[in-house]
Amino acid sequence: MSVLEVKGLTKSYNGLLAADHIFFTLEEGTATALIGPNGSGKTTTLSMIAGLLKETEGTIKRDFKSGVGFLPQYPHFFPWLTALEFTEMAAKISGVDGKKARQQSVRALEFVGLGSTVNKKTGAFSGGMKQRLGLAQAIVHQPKLLLLDEPVSSLDPTGRREIMNLLKSLQKDTTILYSTHILNDAEEMTDQLLFLKQGKLVEQGSLAEVKSRYAEPKIRLRFETEAAAAAFEERMLWQMRRQRNVIDLPLSENGPTMQQVLEALAHNGNGISGVDRQTASLEEIFHKVVGAK
Amino acid sequence: MNQFGVLLKKEWRENVRNYKLFWIPTVFILLGILEPVTNYFLPQILDSVGNLPEGAVFKFPIPMPEQIIAAIMGQYQFVGLLIIALAYMGTIAGERRSGTATLLYARPLSFSAYFISKWIIASVIALLSVWLGFLAGYYYTYLLFGSVDLMGLVQFMASYSLWILLVVSIVMVSSAMMPNAGLAAAVSLGVIFISQLVDSLLGAYWPVSPMKLPAYAAAWLETAPDLGDFWWSVGVTIVLIALLIVLGIFLSRKRAATTKV
Amino acid sequence: MEEPRLILLLLPVFLIQLGLMIFALVDLIKTPYTNGPKWMWAVIIIVVNIIGPILYFVMGRRNY
Ligand SMILES: Nc1ncnc2c1ncn2[C@@H]1O[C@H](COP(=O)(O)OP(=O)(O)OP(=O)(O)O)[C@@H](O)[C@H]1O
Ligand SMILES: [Mg+2]
Numbered sequence: 001m002s003v004l005e006v007k008g009l010t011k012s013y014n015g016l017l018a019a020d021h022i023f024f025t026l027e028e029g030t031a032t033a034l035i036g037p038n039g040s041g042k043t044t045t046l047s048m049i050a051g052l053l054k055e056t057e058g059t060i061k062r063d064f065k066s067g068v069g070f071l072p073q074y075p076h077f078f079p080w081l082t083a084l085e086f087t088e089m090a091a092k093i094s095g096v097d098g099k100k101a102r103q104q105s106v107r108a109l110e111f112v113g114l115g116s117t118v119n120k121k122t123g124a125f126s127g128g129m130k131q132r133l134g135l136a137q138a139i140v141h142q143p144k145l146l147l148l149d150e151p152v153s154s155l156d157p158t159g160r161r162e163i164m165n166l167l168k169s170l171q172k173d174t175t176i177l178y179s180t181h182i183l184n185d186a187e188e189m190t191d192q193l194l195f196l197k198q199g200k201l202v203e204q205g206s207l208a209e210v211k212s213r214y215a216e217p218k219i220r221l222r223f224e225t226e227a228a229a230a231a232f233e234e235r236m237l238w239q240m241r242r243q244r245n246v247i248d249l250p251l252s253e254n255g256p257t258m259q260q261v262l263e264a265l266a267h268n269g270n271g272i273s274g275v276d277r278q279t280a281s282l283e284e285i286f287h288k289v290v291g292a293k
Numbered sequence: 294m295n296q297f298g299v300l301l302k303k304e305w306r307e308n309v310r311n312y313k314l315f316w317i318p319t320v321f322i323l324l325g326i327l328e329p330v331t332n333y334f335l336p337q338i339l340d341s342v343g344n345l346p347e348g349a350v351f352k353f354p355i356p357m358p359e360q361i362i363a364a365i366m367g368q369y370q371f372v373g374l375l376i377i378a379l380a381y382m383g384t385i386a387g388e389r390r391s392g393t394a395t396l397l398y399a400r401p402l403s404f405s406a407y408f409i410s411k412w413i414i415a416s417v418i419a420l421l422s423v424w425l426g427f428l429a430g431y432y433y434t435y436l437l438f439g440s441v442d443l444m445g446l447v448q449f450m451a452s453y454s455l456w457i458l459l460v461v462s463i464v465m466v467s468s469a470m471m472p473n474a475g476l477a478a479a480v481s482l483g484v485i486f487i488s489q490l491v492d493s494l495l496g497a498y499w500p501v502s503p504m505k506l507p508a509y510a511a512a513w514l515e516t517a518p519d520l521g522d523f524w525w526s527v528g529v530t531i532v533l534i535a536l537l538i539v540l541g542i543f544l545s546r547k548r549a550a551t552t553k554v
Numbered sequence: 555m556e557e558p559r560l561i562l563l564l565l566p567v568f569l570i571q572l573g574l575m576i577f578a579l580v581d582l583i584k585t586p587y588t589n590g591p592k593w594m595w596a597v598i599i600i601v602v603n604i605i606g607p608i609l610y611f612v613m614g615r616r617n618y
Contacts, residue, residue, distance in 0.1 A: 043554055047554045050399045051398075051399065052395060052398055052399055052549070052550065052552065052554055053550050053554070054550050068399070070396075070399040072392065072395050072396070072399075072554050073554065074392065075392075075395075075396065076391055076392035076393050076395065076396075076553070077393060077396070078303075078307065078393050078618070079587075079616055079617075079618075080306065080307060080310035080311060080617075081303075081306065081310075085306070089299055089302075089303055090396065090397075090400065092295065092296070092299045093296055093299060093300075093397065093400045093401070093402060094400045094401065095295075095401065097295070123585075123586055123587070123616070124586045134396075137396060149554075307617075311611075311615065311617045312577065312581065312611060313611075315577065316574065316577070316578075316607065316608065316611050319570060319573070319574055320574075320604070320608060322570065323567065323570050323571070323574075323604060326566065326567055326570075327567065330563070330564065330567065376608065379608075379612045380611075380612065383617065383618055387617065387618040388618050390618070391618040393618050433563070436563065437563075
């Protein structure tokens with residue numbers, strides 16, 4: 001069942017298309033990563049889905065009853081409210097009633113690691129604390145759909161790990177759409193990848209699909225000396241790339257199989273010191289898909 | 294209804310914790326006291342400055358207590374309105390500009406509850422300030438110049454309160470309309486002062502006008518304004534306030550998309 | 555009116571002014587961020603009578 005259906009979503013800022021006819025669907029209980037360079041339209045797209053920005057064209061079909069939680073890229077809080085007061089108010093505005101609002105707020109704040117600062121005024125919060133509080137207010141009313149704009153961008157590496165794990169634990173009963181620049185994170189929690197470039201959705205699919213499309217796996221051979229590597233390169237007729245003492249062999253359809261490579265090494269592999277099977281990282285794919293101007 | 298209560302509480306907290314509940318009344322009280330005090334000391338002050346020619350006998354007319362109360366209103370009509378505008382210029386525009394509104398607007402927010410809660414709290418504080426200011430000013434006037442008719446004072450304050458509600462409404466609508474707090478203050482003060490100016494220049498042609506409310510209010514201190522004109526002006530002002538509230542709700546919803554994400 | 559009563563009359567005015575000033579200064583010290591440097595606001599609050607604290611509350615504090 002799809003939780004959200006986006007059809008031809010377009011936003012024009014005086015002719016500049018910040019989002020340009022975007023189509024995608026979010027299936028229930030999945031996590032979708034929205035990636036793309038600065039200014040590619042991630043925030044614009046998320047804001048339109050959150051209902052904060054009016055689309056120029058296109059439709060957003062979502063089940064409004066089930067509720068949406070939104071974390072902006074730079075969440076900003078009333079400095080004179082405490083974390084608990086704010087979260088409780090947010091829950092109540094989303095229709096959670098009195099007693100439950102308090103309970104759920106405390107739970108959400110503890111969940112994001114703000115358990116010890118619930119009664120601190122948000123005016124004195126650091127950037128990372130604000131991001132955690134932003135997440136708490138996004139989940140406090142237990143929405144079915146979570147929209148997170150760079151949810152871990154202000155967190156330290158440990159915090160990032162921690163929050164990504166929390167998000168993964170939420171994923172069971174929540175559909176998550178989040179933008180990120182941290183591709184390792186995207187690789188870790190994603191059922192669907194959406195690549196944006198200058199407002200256009202240039203690529204989409206599961207991690208495996210995208211990888212198979214863009215990144216041919218390769219075998220990396222490491223030799224003890226450059227001469228040994230050069231000798232191997234000369235003897236074999238396969239297409240390969242050599243850099244000093246390292247040789248990359250693409251595992252493409254007309255190239256050698258792993259077995260053939262290993263057999264070749266057994267006979268001609270003098271001075272071999274390492275064999276690695278490598279798949280391209282999401283980062284390389286990112287550069288390929290959206291990097292080139 | 295639940296949302297309205299929540300937002301009312303939020304506005305109240307904002308005004309308490311940003312000290313508006315304290316400093317705005319304090320300033321109005323100070324203005325209220327300073328008017329009778331400076332009037333009382335004016336002859337002595339002029340005397341001590343000593344720029345009167347030696348031997349010149351200058352008789353200062355002693356002002357009537359009613360004039361002092363009306364002069365306090367004169368202060369409120371300029372400094373007071375300025376303070377109300379400055380205090381509430383950012384109530385919606387500022388929230389949008391800083392991005393604090395974003396987290397509210399991303400929820401199923403009732404913009405009627407949003408605007409009216411702000412309107413109510415701002416009105417309560419503005420009225421509280423004006424009343425406390427007049428009471429303090431009246432007390433000093435009574436000590437230094439003598440008493441005024443209490444019934445007249447009550448009628449005066451009640452009529453002037455309606456004018457203050459109109460001012461608050463204009464400030465709130467400007468804040469809902471304008472992209473930032475500074476512009477909201479400029480627009481609301483511009484609208485108020487220019488329409489007052491127009492009314493004072495050409496107003497002889499129309500006796501029924503919200504802009505005449507302060508003058509009609511002051512007339513209660515002496516005897517009474519023309520009752521027909523007065524009540525018609527009150528009616529028109531109430532209708533205008535209602536329209537401004539509707540406009541404010543509409544604008545805060547329409548301009549919600551300008552909040553910083 | 556004789557002197558002591560006059561002073562009694564003026565006392566509340568001074569107290570209110572002083573109160574406003576102290577109120578603004580205490581808040582200035584407690585608040586984590588202001589628009590513009592804190593020392594500047596301290597000077598404005600102390601030097602400019604009545605208007606100084608008002609300016610601070612309206613423009614110096616981060617209210618939103
Ligand atoms: N209010 C606005 N008025 C005009 N142009 C805007 C506005 N907001 C965004 N844009 C433009 O729209 C484009 C997309 O911006 P958006 O904020 O969606 O990018 P983003 O992918 O979120 O970037 P980042 O990674 O830096 O957060 C940019 O070119 C930006 O300049
Ligand atoms: Mg962005």
